[in-house]
Structure formats: structure tokens, C-alpha cells
Amino acid sequence: MxxxxxxxxxxxxxxxxxxxxxxxxxxxxxxxxxxxxxxxxxxxxxxxxxxxxxxxxxxxxxxxxxxxxxxxxxxxxxxxxxxxxxxxxxxxxSSLDALAVQAHLAAPDSPSPIAAVMDARRGQVYLALWGAAGGSGEADPAL
Known part of the structure; x- marks a missing residue:
């Protein structure tokens, strides 16, 4: 593809x-x-x-x-x-999903949760959290 x-x-x-x-x-x-x-x-x-x-x-x-x-x-x-x-x-x-997938691919066996964070300007951030990788090999959205 x-x-x-x-x-x-x-x-x-x-x-x-x-x-x-x-x-x-x-x-x-x-x-x-x-x-x-x-x-x-x-x-x-x-x-x-x-x-x-x-x-x-x-x-x-x-x-x-x-x-x-x-x-x-x-x-x-x-x-x-x-x-x-x-x-x-x-x-x-989603830009945040893309960051999380990149982190997961860098350490696919890590039991740690993944946090994707981007600067939203004016002292704020965009944030998404995922639990540890599931059996499918993809990040599991926690929020």
C-alpha cells in the first residue's frame, strides 16, 4: 500500500x-x-x-x-x-495519536503508560494519555 x-x-x-x-x-x-x-x-x-x-x-x-x-x-x-x-x-x-504510536513503536514491550503532549501556547498544553500497550500492539486509549 x-x-x-x-x-x-x-x-x-x-x-x-x-x-x-x-x-x-x-x-x-x-x-x-x-x-x-x-x-x-x-x-x-x-x-x-x-x-x-x-x-x-x-x-x-x-x-x-x-x-x-x-x-x-x-x-x-x-x-x-x-x-x-x-x-x-x-x-x-490525530497529532497526539501519532506521537503515542511513535513512542509505542520505539519501545513496544514497555509496560509504562504513554503521554503525548504538545504545546498549545499561552502556557497550555494538549495532552492525551494511554495505558500500557494492549495485546493488539496498539496503544490503548485511557482517556
């Missing part, structure tokens, strides 16, 4: 292309504004680097937050448009 993931939720514009469970190509640029200009360029660069046409995409995923409202709209709208044009399946991903 060929999967394109877009993340415009925080202070980055990130695009990653996965195929058969591994990352084939990725690009990321720090930015708090201007996602709408850079996202198409990064997508084109990642597809070209991987040598994969957009028509080969099976899933186009975008982060759905928490994060910058404008950045989220850009990423989700772009994902929906690209999915409609290519016939891929569009999906939204």
Missing part, C-alpha cells in the same frame, strides 16, 4: 510517503505560516524522490489536530483534493 501523510498542525510543514510499512521519502520545513504555498511543492518533491506517481496513492492522510486552525484547514483540504483527484482514500489522523 502507498500512503502519503501530511502534517500542517504545528510549526512544521511535513510530507512523508510510505510504502509497504516503511518511509520511502519525506520532507519537512519549519514554518508557522505559508503552509498553503509550500505543501504542494513538498508533495511534488516527495513523490518525485520516490519515483511514484500521485495516481499510485492508496491513502492520503492529514493531521486533524490539535494544532493551528489555519494549518489544519490547509492540510485537510489539500488531502481531500488530492484524494479526490487520484482516487485515494482520505483520512484524518
Amino acid at each position: 502507498t500512503l502519503l501523510v501530511l502534517d500542517t498542525a504545528q510549526g512544521l510543514c511535513t510530507v512523508a510517503l510510505g510504502r509497504d510499512g516503511r518511509v520511502v521519502a519525506s520532507r519537512s520545513e519549519p514554518m508557522t505560516r505559508g503552509h498553503q504555498e509550500r505543501l504542494p511543492v513538498l508533495v511534488e518533491a516527495v513523490l518525485a524522490e520516490a519515483g511514484i506517481p500521485a495516481s499510485a496513492l492508496k491513502v492520503v492522510a492529514a493531521t486533524r489536530g490539535p494544532g493551528s486552525f489555519t494549518g489544519l484547514r490547509v492540510g485537510l483540504a489539500f488531502a481531500q483534493g488530492l484524494a479526490a483527484a487520484t482516487g485515494a482514500r482520505p483520512i484524518g489522523l
Whole structure:
């Protein structure tokens, strides 16, 4: 399966292309504004680097937050448009879930709970907690 993931939720514009469970190509640029200009360029660069046409995409995923409202709209709208044009399946991903999965994959046998935390600005944070990994190998949402 060929999967394109877009993340415009925080202070980055990130695009990653996965195929058969591994990352084939990725690009990321720090930015708090201007996602709408850079996202198409990064997508084109990642597809070209991987040598994969957009028509080969099976899933186009975008982060759905928490994060910058404008950045989220850009990423989700772009994902929906690209999915409609290519016939891929569009999906939204939680930024906090993505962090938790990354932590779980780094230490899959850890009995420790997982806390995903992101800066919400103004002295606040976004927080999600998961219990220890369940038998399925995925984080088990506790909240």
C-alpha cells in the first residue's frame, strides 16, 4: 500500500510517503505560516524522490489536530483534493495519536503508560494519555 501523510498542525510543514510499512521519502520545513504555498511543492518533491506517481496513492492522510486552525484547514483540504483527484482514500489522523504510536513503536514491550503532549501556547498544553500497550500492539486509549 502507498500512503502519503501530511502534517500542517504545528510549526512544521511535513510530507512523508510510505510504502509497504516503511518511509520511502519525506520532507519537512519549519514554518508557522505559508503552509498553503509550500505543501504542494513538498508533495511534488516527495513523490518525485520516490519515483511514484500521485495516481499510485492508496491513502492520503492529514493531521486533524490539535494544532493551528489555519494549518489544519490547509492540510485537510489539500488531502481531500488530492484524494479526490487520484482516487485515494482520505483520512484524518490525530497529532497526539501519532506521537503515542511513535513512542509505542520505539519501545513496544514497555509496560509504562504513554503521554503525548504538545504545546498549545499561552502556557497550555494538549495532552492525551494511554495505558500500557494492549495485546493488539496498539496503544490503548485511557482517556
